[in-house]
Amino acid sequence: MVKYIVKRLLLFIPTLFVMTIVIFIFMHAIPGDIIDALQAEPGNEEIDRAALEKFMGLDVPLIVQYGRWIGIIRNIDGEYKGILNGYLGYSWIKKVSVNRLFRTSWAMTLELSIIGFVVSIFLAIPIGIYSATKQGKIGDILSRSFAIFCISVPSFWLATMIIVYPAIWWGYTPPLMVVRFRDAPIDNLKMFIIPGILLGMQFCGMIMRITRTKMLDVLRQDYIRTARSKGLSQKIILVRHALKNALILVITLIGQNIPFLIGGTIIIEEIFSIPGMGRLLINAFRSRDNELTGGIILFYTIIVLIVNLIVDLSYSYINPKIRYESK
Protein backbone atom coordinates (compact mmCIF):
# COMPACT_ATOMS: atom_id res chain seq x y z
CA MET A 1 0.00 0.00 0.00
CA VAL A 2 2.73 2.46 0.99
CA LYS A 3 4.71 1.50 -2.09
CA TYR A 4 1.68 2.17 -4.24
CA ILE A 5 1.10 5.60 -2.69
CA VAL A 6 4.73 6.58 -3.14
CA LYS A 7 4.62 5.44 -6.74
CA ARG A 8 1.53 7.49 -7.40
CA LEU A 9 3.00 10.55 -5.72
CA LEU A 10 6.18 10.31 -7.76
CA LEU A 11 4.15 10.14 -10.95
CA PHE A 12 2.55 13.42 -9.95
CA ILE A 13 5.73 15.40 -10.63
CA PRO A 14 6.33 14.61 -14.33
CA THR A 15 2.62 14.98 -15.04
CA LEU A 16 2.59 18.42 -13.51
CA PHE A 17 5.71 19.37 -15.44
CA VAL A 18 4.10 18.41 -18.75
CA MET A 19 0.94 20.24 -17.75
CA THR A 20 2.87 23.47 -17.21
CA ILE A 21 4.38 23.17 -20.69
CA VAL A 22 0.98 22.58 -22.27
CA ILE A 23 -0.59 25.47 -20.38
CA PHE A 24 2.30 27.75 -21.31
CA ILE A 25 1.79 26.87 -24.97
CA PHE A 26 -1.92 27.65 -24.58
CA MET A 27 -1.14 31.00 -23.02
CA HIS A 28 1.00 31.99 -25.96
CA ALA A 29 -1.07 30.40 -28.70
CA ILE A 30 -4.15 32.47 -27.90
CA PRO A 31 -4.15 35.23 -30.52
CA GLY A 32 -3.70 38.72 -29.14
CA ASP A 33 -1.68 39.42 -26.03
CA ILE A 34 -1.85 41.62 -23.01
CA ILE A 35 -0.50 44.64 -24.86
CA ASP A 36 -3.26 44.43 -27.46
CA ALA A 37 -5.73 44.26 -24.62
CA LEU A 38 -4.21 47.30 -22.91
CA GLN A 39 -4.12 49.24 -26.16
CA ALA A 40 -7.79 48.52 -26.68
CA GLU A 41 -8.65 50.40 -23.51
CA PRO A 42 -9.64 54.03 -24.09
CA GLY A 43 -6.80 56.49 -23.62
CA ASN A 44 -4.12 53.86 -24.12
CA GLU A 45 -3.82 54.03 -27.91
CA GLU A 46 -0.36 55.58 -27.83
CA ILE A 47 1.30 52.83 -25.83
CA ASP A 48 4.87 52.14 -26.89
CA ARG A 49 4.78 48.46 -27.62
CA ALA A 50 8.51 47.77 -27.47
CA ALA A 51 9.01 49.59 -24.19
CA LEU A 52 6.08 47.84 -22.57
CA GLU A 53 7.26 44.48 -23.80
CA LYS A 54 10.60 45.14 -22.22
CA PHE A 55 8.95 46.29 -19.02
CA MET A 56 6.81 43.16 -18.80
CA GLY A 57 9.62 40.87 -19.83
CA LEU A 58 7.90 39.75 -23.02
CA ASP A 59 10.91 40.58 -25.25
CA VAL A 60 12.98 37.56 -24.23
CA PRO A 61 12.77 34.15 -25.96
CA LEU A 62 9.81 31.97 -25.03
CA ILE A 63 12.00 29.43 -23.29
CA VAL A 64 13.27 32.12 -20.91
CA GLN A 65 9.73 33.32 -20.34
CA TYR A 66 8.72 29.77 -19.50
CA GLY A 67 11.64 29.46 -17.11
CA ARG A 68 10.63 32.67 -15.42
CA TRP A 69 7.03 31.58 -15.26
CA ILE A 70 7.79 28.36 -13.46
CA GLY A 71 10.48 30.07 -11.43
CA ILE A 72 13.80 28.49 -12.42
CA ILE A 73 15.18 31.58 -14.15
CA ARG A 74 15.57 34.98 -12.48
CA ASN A 75 12.88 37.46 -13.53
CA ILE A 76 13.45 41.10 -14.41
CA ASP A 77 13.79 42.08 -10.79
CA GLY A 78 16.38 39.36 -10.38
CA GLU A 79 14.23 37.15 -8.18
CA TYR A 80 13.09 33.57 -8.53
CA LYS A 81 9.38 34.16 -8.57
CA GLY A 82 7.31 31.50 -10.25
CA ILE A 83 5.07 28.50 -9.86
CA LEU A 84 7.69 26.53 -7.97
CA ASN A 85 7.75 29.29 -5.37
CA GLY A 86 3.97 29.33 -5.28
CA TYR A 87 3.69 32.55 -7.30
CA LEU A 88 1.21 32.12 -10.12
CA GLY A 89 1.82 35.29 -12.07
CA TYR A 90 0.62 38.86 -12.33
CA SER A 91 -2.60 40.06 -13.90
CA TRP A 92 -1.75 43.18 -15.88
CA ILE A 93 -5.42 43.93 -16.44
CA LYS A 94 -6.44 43.83 -12.80
CA LYS A 95 -3.04 45.11 -11.65
CA VAL A 96 -2.75 42.56 -8.85
CA SER A 97 -0.97 39.25 -8.53
CA VAL A 98 -2.87 36.12 -9.50
CA ASN A 99 -2.44 34.72 -6.01
CA ARG A 100 -4.26 37.71 -4.59
CA LEU A 101 -7.18 37.16 -6.97
CA PHE A 102 -7.27 33.53 -5.92
CA ARG A 103 -7.39 34.31 -2.24
CA THR A 104 -11.08 35.15 -2.27
CA SER A 105 -12.30 33.17 -5.25
CA TRP A 106 -11.06 29.64 -4.69
CA ALA A 107 -13.26 29.12 -1.65
CA MET A 108 -16.37 30.05 -3.65
CA THR A 109 -15.67 27.48 -6.33
CA LEU A 110 -14.73 24.87 -3.78
CA GLU A 111 -17.87 25.38 -1.75
CA LEU A 112 -20.02 25.28 -4.87
CA SER A 113 -18.38 22.07 -6.05
CA ILE A 114 -18.68 20.41 -2.65
CA ILE A 115 -22.37 21.23 -2.34
CA GLY A 116 -23.00 19.99 -5.86
CA PHE A 117 -21.03 16.84 -5.22
CA VAL A 118 -22.61 16.00 -1.88
CA VAL A 119 -26.17 16.66 -3.02
CA SER A 120 -25.80 14.63 -6.18
CA ILE A 121 -24.07 11.68 -4.54
CA PHE A 122 -26.63 11.45 -1.76
CA LEU A 123 -29.42 11.49 -4.31
CA ALA A 124 -27.84 9.42 -7.03
CA ILE A 125 -26.51 6.35 -5.25
CA PRO A 126 -29.63 5.41 -3.24
CA ILE A 127 -31.93 6.04 -6.19
CA GLY A 128 -29.59 4.11 -8.49
CA ILE A 129 -29.59 1.11 -6.15
CA TYR A 130 -33.35 1.27 -5.70
CA SER A 131 -33.82 1.45 -9.43
CA ALA A 132 -31.63 -1.62 -9.98
CA THR A 133 -33.50 -3.71 -7.43
CA LYS A 134 -36.87 -2.79 -8.90
CA GLN A 135 -35.79 -3.35 -12.49
CA GLY A 136 -38.58 -2.93 -14.99
CA LYS A 137 -41.11 -1.89 -12.34
CA ILE A 138 -42.69 1.51 -12.05
CA GLY A 139 -40.12 2.73 -9.52
CA ASP A 140 -37.33 1.89 -11.91
CA ILE A 141 -39.00 3.66 -14.80
CA LEU A 142 -39.63 6.76 -12.67
CA SER A 143 -36.09 6.96 -11.38
CA ARG A 144 -34.62 6.35 -14.82
CA SER A 145 -36.78 9.11 -16.24
CA PHE A 146 -35.54 11.37 -13.46
CA ALA A 147 -31.95 10.53 -14.40
CA ILE A 148 -32.61 11.26 -18.06
CA PHE A 149 -34.30 14.51 -17.08
CA CYS A 150 -31.21 15.53 -15.11
CA ILE A 151 -28.96 14.76 -18.05
CA SER A 152 -31.09 16.30 -20.76
CA VAL A 153 -32.12 19.61 -19.25
CA PRO A 154 -29.24 22.06 -19.55
CA SER A 155 -28.38 23.42 -16.13
CA PHE A 156 -27.73 26.89 -17.50
CA TRP A 157 -31.25 27.04 -18.83
CA LEU A 158 -32.85 25.78 -15.64
CA ALA A 159 -30.72 28.22 -13.68
CA THR A 160 -31.93 31.21 -15.67
CA MET A 161 -35.51 29.97 -15.36
CA ILE A 162 -35.07 29.78 -11.59
CA ILE A 163 -33.80 33.32 -11.52
CA VAL A 164 -36.50 34.69 -13.83
CA TYR A 165 -39.81 33.11 -12.95
CA PRO A 166 -39.92 33.42 -9.17
CA ALA A 167 -38.90 37.04 -9.72
CA ILE A 168 -41.82 37.65 -12.06
CA TRP A 169 -44.45 35.67 -10.18
CA TRP A 170 -43.62 36.31 -6.55
CA GLY A 171 -41.00 39.02 -6.71
CA TYR A 172 -38.48 36.59 -5.25
CA THR A 173 -34.92 36.35 -6.46
CA PRO A 174 -32.43 33.80 -5.19
CA PRO A 175 -29.89 35.64 -3.04
CA LEU A 176 -27.13 36.84 -5.33
CA MET A 177 -25.17 38.83 -2.75
CA VAL A 178 -21.87 37.31 -1.85
CA VAL A 179 -21.61 36.44 1.81
CA ARG A 180 -18.58 34.74 3.27
CA PHE A 181 -19.13 31.53 5.17
CA ARG A 182 -17.16 32.88 8.12
CA ASP A 183 -19.37 35.94 8.45
CA ALA A 184 -22.83 34.40 8.11
CA PRO A 185 -22.95 30.65 7.57
CA ILE A 186 -26.71 30.46 7.09
CA ASP A 187 -26.90 33.24 4.54
CA ASN A 188 -23.91 31.78 2.78
CA LEU A 189 -25.56 28.38 2.49
CA LYS A 190 -28.79 29.99 1.33
CA MET A 191 -26.84 31.63 -1.44
CA PHE A 192 -24.98 28.49 -2.49
CA ILE A 193 -27.63 25.83 -2.20
CA ILE A 194 -29.54 26.53 -5.43
CA PRO A 195 -26.44 26.94 -7.60
CA GLY A 196 -24.98 23.87 -5.93
CA ILE A 197 -27.99 21.71 -6.71
CA LEU A 198 -28.06 22.94 -10.30
CA LEU A 199 -24.37 22.24 -10.66
CA GLY A 200 -24.83 18.73 -9.37
CA MET A 201 -27.90 17.95 -11.47
CA GLN A 202 -26.24 16.57 -14.55
CA PHE A 203 -23.58 14.85 -12.50
CA CYS A 204 -26.34 13.30 -10.40
CA GLY A 205 -28.06 11.86 -13.46
CA MET A 206 -24.81 10.40 -14.72
CA ILE A 207 -23.93 8.80 -11.39
CA MET A 208 -27.45 7.43 -11.03
CA ARG A 209 -27.24 5.66 -14.35
CA ILE A 210 -23.77 4.35 -13.59
CA THR A 211 -24.88 3.04 -10.20
CA ARG A 212 -27.87 1.32 -11.74
CA THR A 213 -25.91 -0.47 -14.47
CA LYS A 214 -23.09 -1.51 -12.16
CA MET A 215 -25.57 -2.75 -9.57
CA LEU A 216 -27.40 -4.75 -12.23
CA ASP A 217 -24.10 -6.19 -13.41
CA VAL A 218 -23.25 -7.30 -9.90
CA LEU A 219 -26.71 -8.69 -9.18
CA ARG A 220 -26.29 -11.03 -12.13
CA GLN A 221 -23.06 -12.52 -10.82
CA ASP A 222 -22.84 -16.11 -9.69
CA TYR A 223 -21.99 -15.29 -6.12
CA ILE A 224 -25.27 -13.44 -5.73
CA ARG A 225 -27.09 -16.53 -6.94
CA THR A 226 -25.11 -18.56 -4.43
CA ALA A 227 -26.00 -16.17 -1.64
CA ARG A 228 -29.62 -16.33 -2.62
CA SER A 229 -29.64 -20.13 -2.72
CA LYS A 230 -28.03 -20.18 0.71
CA GLY A 231 -31.23 -18.55 1.84
CA LEU A 232 -29.82 -15.19 2.84
CA SER A 233 -32.31 -12.38 3.12
CA GLN A 234 -32.61 -9.88 0.31
CA LYS A 235 -31.33 -7.12 2.57
CA ILE A 236 -28.11 -8.91 3.42
CA ILE A 237 -27.54 -9.88 -0.20
CA LEU A 238 -27.96 -6.30 -1.26
CA VAL A 239 -25.86 -4.65 1.39
CA ARG A 240 -23.13 -7.19 2.07
CA HIS A 241 -22.68 -8.84 -1.29
CA ALA A 242 -23.91 -6.58 -4.04
CA LEU A 243 -23.43 -3.06 -2.78
CA LYS A 244 -19.86 -3.55 -1.67
CA ASN A 245 -18.80 -4.81 -5.07
CA ALA A 246 -20.84 -2.35 -7.06
CA LEU A 247 -19.56 0.65 -5.12
CA ILE A 248 -15.96 -0.16 -5.96
CA LEU A 249 -16.76 0.34 -9.63
CA VAL A 250 -19.01 3.31 -8.98
CA ILE A 251 -16.33 5.16 -7.03
CA THR A 252 -13.82 4.97 -9.87
CA LEU A 253 -16.39 6.25 -12.30
CA ILE A 254 -17.38 9.05 -9.95
CA GLY A 255 -13.74 10.02 -9.76
CA GLN A 256 -13.42 10.07 -13.52
CA ASN A 257 -16.39 12.41 -13.77
CA ILE A 258 -15.28 14.91 -11.15
CA PRO A 259 -13.43 17.09 -13.70
CA PHE A 260 -16.78 17.41 -15.43
CA LEU A 261 -18.38 18.64 -12.20
CA ILE A 262 -15.58 21.13 -11.61
CA GLY A 263 -15.88 22.39 -15.19
CA GLY A 264 -19.59 22.95 -14.62
CA THR A 265 -18.84 25.56 -11.98
CA ILE A 266 -17.76 27.92 -14.75
CA ILE A 267 -21.25 28.15 -16.20
CA ILE A 268 -23.06 28.22 -12.87
CA GLU A 269 -20.80 30.96 -11.52
CA GLU A 270 -21.37 32.98 -14.66
CA ILE A 271 -25.16 32.77 -14.28
CA PHE A 272 -25.40 33.41 -10.55
CA SER A 273 -22.61 36.00 -10.63
CA ILE A 274 -20.59 34.14 -8.03
CA PRO A 275 -17.08 35.63 -8.01
CA GLY A 276 -15.27 32.30 -8.13
CA MET A 277 -12.48 30.86 -10.21
CA GLY A 278 -14.70 30.05 -13.16
CA ARG A 279 -15.89 33.60 -13.57
CA LEU A 280 -12.32 34.82 -13.22
CA LEU A 281 -11.28 32.39 -15.95
CA ILE A 282 -13.98 33.42 -18.41
CA ASN A 283 -13.17 37.09 -17.90
CA ALA A 284 -9.47 36.38 -18.26
CA PHE A 285 -10.11 34.61 -21.56
CA ARG A 286 -12.25 37.47 -22.78
CA SER A 287 -9.79 40.18 -21.83
CA ARG A 288 -6.73 38.22 -23.06
CA ASP A 289 -5.24 38.34 -19.58
CA ASN A 290 -3.04 35.38 -20.45
CA GLU A 291 -1.02 35.15 -17.30
CA LEU A 292 -4.19 34.97 -15.23
CA THR A 293 -5.65 32.40 -17.65
CA GLY A 294 -2.58 30.22 -17.29
CA GLY A 295 -2.61 30.48 -13.53
CA ILE A 296 -6.26 29.49 -13.26
CA ILE A 297 -5.99 26.59 -15.68
CA LEU A 298 -2.98 25.34 -13.77
CA PHE A 299 -4.93 25.61 -10.54
CA TYR A 300 -7.83 23.64 -12.01
CA THR A 301 -5.57 20.91 -13.33
CA ILE A 302 -3.81 20.59 -10.01
CA ILE A 303 -7.19 20.15 -8.34
CA VAL A 304 -8.15 17.50 -10.88
CA LEU A 305 -4.85 15.68 -10.41
CA ILE A 306 -5.28 15.71 -6.63
CA VAL A 307 -8.84 14.44 -6.93
CA ASN A 308 -7.66 11.66 -9.23
CA LEU A 309 -4.99 10.76 -6.72
CA ILE A 310 -7.51 10.61 -3.89
CA VAL A 311 -9.84 8.47 -5.99
CA ASP A 312 -7.05 6.09 -6.91
CA LEU A 313 -5.97 5.77 -3.32
CA SER A 314 -9.46 5.23 -1.99
CA TYR A 315 -10.06 2.75 -4.76
CA SER A 316 -7.00 0.79 -3.82
CA TYR A 317 -8.09 0.99 -0.21
CA ILE A 318 -11.62 -0.30 -0.64
CA ASN A 319 -10.78 -2.84 -3.29
CA PRO A 320 -9.39 -5.87 -1.47
CA LYS A 321 -7.81 -7.18 -4.67
CA ILE A 322 -5.38 -4.27 -4.78
CA ARG A 323 -5.12 -3.86 -1.03
CA TYR A 324 -3.78 -7.35 -0.50
CA GLU A 325 -1.68 -7.57 -3.62
CA SER A 326 0.39 -4.55 -2.84
CA LYS A 327 0.98 -5.36 0.80
Added chain:
Amino acid sequence: MSLNKIIKRRFDKEMAKKSACKIMIKKFFKNEKIGSFGLIITIILLIISIFANVIAPYGMNEADIDNKLQSSSSTHLFGTDNLGRDILSRIIYGAQVTVVVGFSASLLSTVISVILGLFSGYFGGKFDLIIQRVVDLMMAFPSIILLIALMSILGTGVVQLIIVLGLRSGIVGSRLIRSAVIDVKENVFVDAANAIGCSNKRILLRHILPHIISTIIILFTTRVPNMVMVEASLSFLGFGIPAPFPSWGGMLSSGREFMIKAPFLLIWPGLALSIVVFGINMLGDSIRDLIDPRMKGIKKRKG
Protein backbone atom coordinates in the same frame (compact mmCIF):
# COMPACT_ATOMS: atom_id res chain seq x y z
CA MET B 1 -28.57 -34.85 -41.53
CA SER B 2 -31.20 -35.20 -44.16
CA LEU B 3 -31.18 -33.17 -47.33
CA ASN B 4 -34.42 -31.51 -46.30
CA LYS B 5 -32.90 -30.20 -43.13
CA ILE B 6 -29.89 -28.82 -44.95
CA ILE B 7 -32.07 -27.06 -47.47
CA LYS B 8 -34.27 -25.68 -44.73
CA ARG B 9 -31.30 -24.42 -42.79
CA ARG B 10 -29.82 -22.74 -45.84
CA PHE B 11 -33.19 -21.20 -46.62
CA ASP B 12 -33.48 -19.91 -43.07
CA LYS B 13 -30.05 -18.39 -43.33
CA GLU B 14 -30.98 -16.60 -46.52
CA MET B 15 -34.17 -15.36 -44.99
CA ALA B 16 -32.37 -14.24 -41.89
CA LYS B 17 -29.95 -12.23 -43.96
CA LYS B 18 -32.68 -10.59 -45.95
CA SER B 19 -34.94 -9.68 -43.11
CA ALA B 20 -32.44 -9.12 -40.31
CA CYS B 21 -32.77 -5.43 -40.83
CA LYS B 22 -36.54 -5.59 -40.90
CA ILE B 23 -36.66 -7.71 -37.77
CA MET B 24 -34.33 -5.32 -36.01
CA ILE B 25 -36.59 -2.41 -36.83
CA LYS B 26 -39.72 -4.31 -35.81
CA LYS B 27 -38.11 -5.41 -32.56
CA PHE B 28 -37.03 -1.87 -31.94
CA PHE B 29 -40.51 -0.43 -32.21
CA LYS B 30 -42.03 -3.28 -30.24
CA ASN B 31 -39.63 -3.40 -27.31
CA GLU B 32 -38.31 0.11 -27.11
CA LYS B 33 -41.28 2.37 -26.57
CA ILE B 34 -39.27 5.29 -25.22
CA GLY B 35 -36.61 4.68 -27.82
CA SER B 36 -39.17 4.98 -30.60
CA PHE B 37 -40.23 8.26 -29.09
CA GLY B 38 -36.60 9.36 -29.16
CA LEU B 39 -36.34 8.21 -32.76
CA ILE B 40 -39.36 10.30 -33.69
CA ILE B 41 -37.86 13.38 -32.01
CA THR B 42 -34.58 12.81 -33.83
CA ILE B 43 -36.32 12.40 -37.18
CA ILE B 44 -38.35 15.56 -36.62
CA LEU B 45 -35.15 17.41 -35.73
CA LEU B 46 -33.49 16.17 -38.91
CA ILE B 47 -36.44 17.15 -41.09
CA ILE B 48 -36.65 20.59 -39.51
CA SER B 49 -32.97 21.22 -39.99
CA ILE B 50 -32.87 19.99 -43.58
CA PHE B 51 -35.91 22.00 -44.64
CA ALA B 52 -35.22 24.97 -42.40
CA ASN B 53 -35.41 27.45 -45.27
CA VAL B 54 -38.84 26.14 -46.24
CA ILE B 55 -40.34 25.77 -42.77
CA ALA B 56 -39.10 28.95 -41.13
CA PRO B 57 -41.64 31.77 -41.56
CA TYR B 58 -38.93 34.47 -41.53
CA GLY B 59 -35.23 34.64 -42.32
CA MET B 60 -32.76 33.94 -39.52
CA ASN B 61 -31.63 37.54 -39.23
CA GLU B 62 -34.69 39.27 -40.63
CA ALA B 63 -35.18 42.15 -38.21
CA ASP B 64 -38.52 43.84 -37.68
CA ILE B 65 -37.38 46.54 -35.28
CA ASP B 66 -40.87 47.99 -34.75
CA ASN B 67 -42.05 44.73 -33.23
CA LYS B 68 -39.16 44.00 -30.93
CA LEU B 69 -39.60 42.00 -27.71
CA GLN B 70 -43.17 41.05 -28.57
CA SER B 71 -44.61 37.95 -26.93
CA SER B 72 -46.46 35.26 -28.86
CA SER B 73 -48.87 36.47 -31.48
CA SER B 74 -50.35 35.15 -34.71
CA THR B 75 -47.59 36.73 -36.82
CA HIS B 76 -44.74 35.70 -34.53
CA LEU B 77 -45.71 32.42 -32.94
CA PHE B 78 -42.97 32.40 -30.29
CA GLY B 79 -42.53 36.16 -30.17
CA THR B 80 -39.64 38.35 -31.25
CA ASP B 81 -36.27 39.16 -29.70
CA ASN B 82 -34.57 42.46 -28.94
CA LEU B 83 -33.90 43.17 -32.61
CA GLY B 84 -37.37 42.11 -33.69
CA ARG B 85 -36.23 38.80 -35.12
CA ASP B 86 -38.75 35.97 -35.12
CA ILE B 87 -37.82 33.49 -32.38
CA LEU B 88 -39.49 30.50 -34.02
CA SER B 89 -37.46 31.02 -37.19
CA ARG B 90 -34.27 31.40 -35.23
CA ILE B 91 -35.00 28.19 -33.34
CA ILE B 92 -35.59 26.39 -36.63
CA TYR B 93 -32.30 27.67 -38.03
CA GLY B 94 -30.71 26.89 -34.70
CA ALA B 95 -31.74 23.27 -35.21
CA GLN B 96 -29.56 23.32 -38.29
CA VAL B 97 -26.55 24.37 -36.25
CA THR B 98 -27.34 21.77 -33.62
CA VAL B 99 -27.58 18.99 -36.17
CA VAL B 100 -24.52 20.03 -38.13
CA VAL B 101 -22.31 20.48 -35.09
CA GLY B 102 -23.75 17.58 -33.10
CA PHE B 103 -23.53 14.99 -35.82
CA SER B 104 -20.37 16.02 -37.60
CA ALA B 105 -18.45 16.52 -34.36
CA SER B 106 -19.60 13.09 -33.20
CA LEU B 107 -18.66 11.57 -36.52
CA LEU B 108 -15.24 13.19 -36.47
CA SER B 109 -14.69 12.14 -32.88
CA THR B 110 -15.73 8.56 -33.60
CA VAL B 111 -13.45 8.35 -36.63
CA ILE B 112 -10.52 9.69 -34.61
CA SER B 113 -11.29 7.31 -31.75
CA VAL B 114 -11.49 4.31 -34.09
CA ILE B 115 -8.26 5.09 -35.92
CA LEU B 116 -6.28 5.84 -32.77
CA GLY B 117 -7.88 2.99 -30.83
CA LEU B 118 -7.25 0.42 -33.58
CA PHE B 119 -3.61 1.36 -33.97
CA SER B 120 -2.77 1.73 -30.32
CA GLY B 121 -4.70 -1.38 -29.33
CA TYR B 122 -3.40 -3.60 -32.11
CA PHE B 123 0.21 -2.52 -32.41
CA GLY B 124 0.82 -1.47 -28.84
CA GLY B 125 4.38 -0.40 -28.16
CA LYS B 126 5.63 3.14 -28.29
CA PHE B 127 2.75 4.56 -30.28
CA ASP B 128 0.30 3.17 -27.74
CA LEU B 129 2.33 4.62 -24.88
CA ILE B 130 2.38 8.10 -26.40
CA ILE B 131 -1.32 8.08 -27.24
CA GLN B 132 -2.24 6.92 -23.75
CA ARG B 133 -0.20 9.69 -22.16
CA VAL B 134 -1.91 12.22 -24.42
CA VAL B 135 -5.28 10.85 -23.32
CA ASP B 136 -4.22 11.14 -19.67
CA LEU B 137 -3.17 14.71 -20.28
CA MET B 138 -6.47 15.61 -21.90
CA MET B 139 -8.42 14.04 -19.08
CA ALA B 140 -6.56 16.11 -16.51
CA PHE B 141 -8.21 19.26 -17.84
CA PRO B 142 -11.89 19.78 -17.11
CA SER B 143 -13.22 19.36 -20.63
CA ILE B 144 -14.97 22.71 -20.81
CA ILE B 145 -11.76 24.56 -19.91
CA LEU B 146 -9.81 22.73 -22.57
CA LEU B 147 -12.54 23.46 -25.11
CA ILE B 148 -12.68 27.14 -24.22
CA ALA B 149 -8.90 27.39 -24.45
CA LEU B 150 -8.82 25.69 -27.85
CA MET B 151 -11.71 27.80 -29.10
CA SER B 152 -9.93 30.99 -28.09
CA ILE B 153 -6.86 29.82 -29.94
CA LEU B 154 -8.71 28.87 -33.13
CA GLY B 155 -11.39 31.56 -32.95
CA THR B 156 -15.14 31.03 -32.87
CA GLY B 157 -17.02 29.44 -35.76
CA VAL B 158 -18.84 26.32 -36.81
CA VAL B 159 -15.87 24.55 -38.42
CA GLN B 160 -13.54 25.37 -35.55
CA LEU B 161 -16.15 24.14 -33.08
CA ILE B 162 -16.52 20.84 -34.90
CA ILE B 163 -12.77 20.34 -35.06
CA VAL B 164 -12.22 21.18 -31.40
CA LEU B 165 -15.12 19.07 -30.11
CA GLY B 166 -14.23 16.18 -32.39
CA LEU B 167 -10.56 16.22 -31.47
CA ARG B 168 -11.04 16.36 -27.74
CA SER B 169 -13.63 13.65 -27.40
CA GLY B 170 -12.07 11.64 -30.21
CA ILE B 171 -8.76 11.37 -28.40
CA VAL B 172 -10.37 10.67 -25.04
CA GLY B 173 -12.78 8.13 -26.53
CA SER B 174 -9.97 6.20 -28.23
CA ARG B 175 -9.38 4.44 -24.94
CA LEU B 176 -12.73 2.67 -25.18
CA ILE B 177 -11.97 1.41 -28.69
CA ARG B 178 -8.47 0.44 -27.62
CA SER B 179 -9.70 -1.81 -24.84
CA ALA B 180 -12.24 -3.39 -27.19
CA VAL B 181 -9.48 -4.04 -29.73
CA ILE B 182 -7.26 -5.60 -27.08
CA ASP B 183 -10.13 -7.90 -26.11
CA VAL B 184 -10.69 -9.00 -29.70
CA LYS B 185 -6.98 -9.39 -30.36
CA GLU B 186 -6.79 -12.23 -27.84
CA ASN B 187 -9.06 -14.39 -30.00
CA VAL B 188 -7.72 -17.39 -31.90
CA PHE B 189 -9.01 -16.20 -35.25
CA VAL B 190 -6.60 -13.28 -35.13
CA ASP B 191 -3.71 -15.69 -34.55
CA ALA B 192 -5.04 -17.83 -37.38
CA ALA B 193 -5.23 -14.88 -39.70
CA ASN B 194 -1.69 -14.00 -38.74
CA ALA B 195 -0.54 -17.55 -39.35
CA ILE B 196 -1.91 -17.72 -42.87
CA GLY B 197 -0.06 -14.54 -43.64
CA CYS B 198 -2.74 -11.88 -43.67
CA SER B 199 -1.43 -8.37 -43.79
CA ASN B 200 -1.96 -6.14 -40.80
CA LYS B 201 -4.31 -4.02 -42.84
CA ARG B 202 -6.45 -7.02 -43.66
CA ILE B 203 -6.53 -8.23 -40.05
CA LEU B 204 -7.50 -4.80 -38.79
CA LEU B 205 -10.20 -4.17 -41.36
CA ARG B 206 -11.64 -7.66 -41.93
CA HIS B 207 -11.12 -9.39 -38.59
CA ILE B 208 -11.00 -6.84 -35.83
CA LEU B 209 -13.14 -3.97 -37.07
CA PRO B 210 -16.32 -6.07 -37.56
CA HIS B 211 -16.03 -7.27 -33.98
CA ILE B 212 -15.89 -3.84 -32.46
CA ILE B 213 -18.64 -2.35 -34.59
CA SER B 214 -21.14 -2.42 -31.71
CA THR B 215 -18.71 -0.53 -29.48
CA ILE B 216 -18.28 2.02 -32.23
CA ILE B 217 -22.03 2.49 -32.63
CA ILE B 218 -22.47 2.89 -28.88
CA LEU B 219 -19.65 5.41 -28.79
CA PHE B 220 -21.26 7.41 -31.57
CA THR B 221 -24.75 7.40 -30.08
CA THR B 222 -23.53 8.54 -26.68
CA ARG B 223 -21.46 11.27 -28.31
CA VAL B 224 -24.27 13.01 -30.17
CA PRO B 225 -26.37 14.35 -27.25
CA ASN B 226 -23.16 15.16 -25.42
CA MET B 227 -21.89 17.24 -28.33
CA VAL B 228 -25.22 19.05 -28.69
CA MET B 229 -25.08 19.97 -25.01
CA VAL B 230 -21.45 21.07 -25.07
CA GLU B 231 -22.03 23.15 -28.19
CA ALA B 232 -24.90 24.92 -26.43
CA SER B 233 -22.82 25.52 -23.30
CA LEU B 234 -19.92 26.93 -25.29
CA SER B 235 -22.19 29.18 -27.33
CA PHE B 236 -23.84 30.25 -24.11
CA LEU B 237 -20.50 31.33 -22.71
CA GLY B 238 -19.65 33.06 -25.99
CA PHE B 239 -16.99 30.65 -27.19
CA GLY B 240 -19.02 28.68 -29.70
CA ILE B 241 -21.05 29.91 -32.63
CA PRO B 242 -20.50 33.66 -33.23
CA ALA B 243 -23.35 35.99 -32.40
CA PRO B 244 -25.59 36.85 -35.36
CA PHE B 245 -25.81 33.19 -36.28
CA PRO B 246 -28.66 31.49 -34.44
CA SER B 247 -27.63 28.78 -32.02
CA TRP B 248 -29.75 27.74 -29.08
CA GLY B 249 -27.03 28.35 -26.53
CA GLY B 250 -26.27 31.75 -27.98
CA MET B 251 -29.96 32.69 -28.01
CA LEU B 252 -30.17 31.81 -24.33
CA SER B 253 -27.19 33.93 -23.46
CA SER B 254 -28.32 36.97 -25.45
CA GLY B 255 -31.84 36.63 -24.04
CA ARG B 256 -30.54 36.88 -20.49
CA GLU B 257 -30.16 40.61 -20.87
CA PHE B 258 -33.92 41.00 -21.22
CA MET B 259 -34.94 38.16 -18.99
CA ILE B 260 -37.30 40.08 -16.71
CA LYS B 261 -38.92 42.06 -19.51
CA ALA B 262 -39.19 39.19 -21.97
CA PRO B 263 -38.84 35.78 -20.31
CA PHE B 264 -40.19 34.04 -23.42
CA LEU B 265 -36.81 34.72 -25.03
CA LEU B 266 -35.39 32.09 -22.74
CA ILE B 267 -38.10 29.47 -22.69
CA TRP B 268 -38.18 28.27 -26.27
CA PRO B 269 -34.49 27.73 -27.04
CA GLY B 270 -33.99 25.95 -23.72
CA LEU B 271 -37.05 23.79 -24.26
CA ALA B 272 -35.93 22.88 -27.77
CA LEU B 273 -32.50 21.98 -26.46
CA SER B 274 -33.89 19.86 -23.63
CA ILE B 275 -36.28 17.96 -25.89
CA VAL B 276 -33.61 17.26 -28.48
CA VAL B 277 -31.03 16.10 -25.96
CA PHE B 278 -33.67 13.97 -24.26
CA GLY B 279 -34.77 12.41 -27.55
CA ILE B 280 -31.30 11.58 -28.76
CA ASN B 281 -30.35 10.23 -25.35
CA MET B 282 -33.37 7.94 -25.37
CA LEU B 283 -32.66 6.76 -28.88
CA GLY B 284 -29.04 6.09 -27.99
CA ASP B 285 -30.02 4.12 -24.89
CA SER B 286 -32.36 1.93 -26.89
CA ILE B 287 -29.83 1.31 -29.61
CA ARG B 288 -27.35 0.30 -26.96
CA ASP B 289 -29.86 -2.10 -25.41
CA LEU B 290 -30.58 -3.56 -28.81
CA ILE B 291 -27.02 -4.26 -29.88
CA ASP B 292 -25.58 -5.00 -26.49
CA PRO B 293 -28.03 -7.34 -24.79
CA ARG B 294 -25.88 -7.59 -21.69
CA MET B 295 -26.96 -4.08 -20.80
CA LYS B 296 -30.55 -5.21 -20.60
CA GLY B 297 -30.09 -7.08 -17.41
CA ILE B 298 -33.01 -9.48 -17.36
CA LYS B 299 -31.59 -11.64 -20.11
CA LYS B 300 -29.22 -14.43 -19.28
CA ARG B 301 -25.54 -13.87 -19.46
CA LYS B 302 -23.88 -15.20 -22.55
CA GLY B 303 -21.80 -18.37 -22.29
